[in-house]
Amino acid sequence: MNFADRIKKHSPQFTPAEHRIADVLFSSNLLGGLDTVAKLAERARVSGPTVLRFASKLGFDSFPDMQGFLRDDIQNRLASPLDLYGRQSSQTGKNTLCTEAADIFSDGIKRTLERIDTQTLEKVADLLSDSSHAVYLVGGRFTHHLAEILWGHLHQLRPRAYILRTGVVSPRDHLVDIGRRDVLVVFDMRRYQEDIVELAEFAKLRRATVILVTDPLLSPIARVANQVLTCDLDAPSPYDSLVPMMAVLELLVAAVTTAAGEKGRQRIVEIEQLRHFGETNSAS
Amino acid sequence: MNFADRIKKHSPQFTPAEHRIADVLFSSNLLGGLDTVAKLAERARVSGPTVLRFASKLGFDSFPDMQGFLRDDIQNRLASPLDLYGRQSSQTGKNTLCTEAADIFSDGIKRTLERIDTQTLEKVADLLSDSSHAVYLVGGRFTHHLAEILWGHLHQLRPRAYILRTGVVSPRDHLVDIGRRDVLVVFDMRRYQEDIVELAEFAKLRRATVILVTDPLLSPIARVANQVLTCDLDAPSPYDSLVPMMAVLELLVAAVTTAAGEKGRQRIVEIEQLRHFGETNSAS
DNA sequence: CCTAAAATGAAGCGTTTGTTTCAACATCTT
DNA sequence: AAGATGTTGAAACAAACGCTTCATTTTAGG
Incomplete structure (x- = not known):
């Protein structure tokens, strides 16, 4: 009520x-x-x-x-004004769940991206495209996959981009080399995992630059982060949505691609050649 | 102001x-x-x-x-009800990249979700929530991570959901058990990988149900798939966007959560208890 | 690496706030 | 008319607030 x-x-x-x-x-x-x-x-x-x-x-x-x-x-x-518009259009169409979901997603993305100010975006893009330092990426239970995807793109555009995985070498151990001018990108949304928080704090201790992508409730990492990007979570299901965060991720890719410029393009060509070399070798 | x-x-x-x-x-x-x-x-x-x-x-x-x-x-x-719309005018093209990106993403999601018809969605939701058969999930270079995320959700809602990874046991080997009533969910977007295509064809040979999530250009797997969901790719960068596909994924989660009903809820509770048990055990 | 400058939060202060108590007032009953 | 009932605000109080000071931490420049 x-x-x-x-x-x-x-x-x-x-x-x-x-x-x-x-x-x-x-x-x-x-x-x-x-x-x-x-x-x-x-x-x-x-x-x-x-x-x-x-x-x-x-x-x-x-x-x-x-x-x-x-x-x-x-x-x-x-x-709610958006709800009103959504309901009007849903009367003409049949399928409420889909149109409703579309509105929720669109709304979340719009609000999320509107919140990002140019300065922050440029700063982050510069940090991620500058290959004079290393970039480490890490995420939580679900957000880890977003870190992987960003890594996939970043790796194409610049050298020295690393993803931190739980494996034989723990993320913490992998971070042993992180230094003053290096960058750690953390994806962390609610149910903020302690190990991720500790990781970020460790990086900060090493005086690295921390970029945090989180939800509006703010991960505890926000206290140590140099740059914070917040993403809405509204989903048509009881779970949190990763859609706005994915949008932010791809916005970053777009910005980094621009910032990386000619260097980045050359690197892509090199990777392409290497891949074809591998294919022709293994296919035969 | x-x-x-x-x-x-x-x-x-x-x-x-x-x-x-x-x-x-x-x-x-x-x-x-x-x-x-x-x-x-x-x-x-x-x-x-x-x-x-x-x-x-x-x-x-x-x-x-x-x-x-x-x-x-x-x-x-x-x-004044014109809230979100009025905000753009107050900025008049300041950070064009963000607003432009928001529009691209929103449009992509809207077109993608409008294309989905209720029947297909319900059928897919039923297939994914019915635990009388197994569900296997697989994806390509980038889309693999979407498969992982869907697996993360699906695993919470039902037993016998498996993700196919390249590891000690190859995806192909993992599929050896797939049978007539089982389901394979494939995420495959352009630069359709041959190994994924082969995997899907193998599953079809075993008379499994294949659900394909792909782009409008359609992966070759569409020929053998029982259900196809297409997602736009438009991104603000030269790369393809995963945002609409992520939206479809979460729409599926919403639909499956509804379909799974009480059984799913019980399972979530069980998992929660198990997790806390593990925490209190390892924390001490 | 060191030093100057900027940013930040802990502690404490005086003020304002929400809250309680109780007496004055209005309204209704018989 | 007198009492009973319900309504209202003045005054006093404790809690919470906004704010200032200052030491510590962090950042940037040589």
Whole structure:
């Protein structure tokens, strides 16, 4: 139930002063409820305690408690305009799950990419394309695969790009060579894994540059990261979505490709030649 | 000038910690700014003073001053429904790469998901949720990682889901057990790899059901596949994009989660318990 | 490598806040 | 009219807040 409904539900039990508070709230799109008790009381021409009784009558344990609920409510309302557009189009089409999913994904990507500022993107692209230092990549349970994919692209564009895997040599051991001017790219979304956090902290200890790709709740790594890119998680399933993070990844690839320039192109040609050499050798 | 523009205007002068605050604000539709200094600081993983310096850097006399401005700003946004659309105009082609990329990705996803018809989706979801047969997953050079991710989800929802990797046991050898009622999911996009094609043909020979996720140019596997899902490839870089394919993958997860129903939920609980058991055991 | 400058957070301060108590007031009942 | 019931705000209080100071850490330049 949203906040407005909650007020309407209890309005029969309101006293005159409480009705005045409700009026003030409605006339401000409920936003007046985010002010202080004193300010709201003044606007409704009632006293502080009356405002508090109002909040408690709505079933909240405290005034800040009510404000928290109200914030969530308003956040929903700010996010919903897209829902309206989505529902309109879904009436013409048949298949709700697909169109709904498309809207969720599009929305997540748009918000995620809009959040990225040019400066950060350029800085990250520079760091990833500069082959005078090494780049290490690592990710968590699911995000590891994104690290692998970025590695696949990065490897084509520049030398000294390494992926950290759990294997015979542990990621931590692999990082033993990381140094001052090197870069560690970490993909970490919620249920932030301790081992990944430790890894990032170790890299930071070695004074490496840490680039973090995470969700808006921010991995603990954000504290030590030099550059942070946040990606929405909204999915049509109960799980978190990797789609916006994948979009960010490919945006980075695009930026790095540009930044790598001629050097990168030459390297791709070399790799191509090497691959054909291998194929013709093993195929025969 | 609205609040978002004000942040963007000052963002070049931001320190890393301040950038993190900006990220948290944007990812909450700026609503996080109405919280207390301490709460906002905690969410951005910075200290209180940093939040105050952030507010003062934006030109506000105090934090409550900033909140007042922000409340007005949000009220304006609530009054006019054109929210996301209006934001582009306030920037007018500043960071074109990001907005352009967002459009490319959104379009790719929308076209891809609109193409999927309900029948195919349901059939695939049924096949993937039915644990009376085994499900094998495989992918190419890049798409392998998508197969891994789908496996990660599928494994949580049902038994007998296997990923084919190149290792000590080759994918081909691993498939030796595949039978009439089993399912092979293949991710294959252009530069269709021969080994993957052969694998699919082998599975078909064994009369298994083949589900193919590919690009609109269609992998050769489409000839033998029982169900085909096509995904656009348009990326902001010269490479092919995996974003729409990732979207399809997560759509499948959503559909399978629904189809798996109570059985799937029980399995998740079991896995959770097992994981905690392992943690408490190894942590001590 | 070292040093100057910038960035950041811990601790503490004074203020404001939300909250409680209780007396004054209004309204309704008999 | 007098009491009972419900409503309201002034005052006092403890908790939480925003804010300042300053030492520490981090970064950048020679």
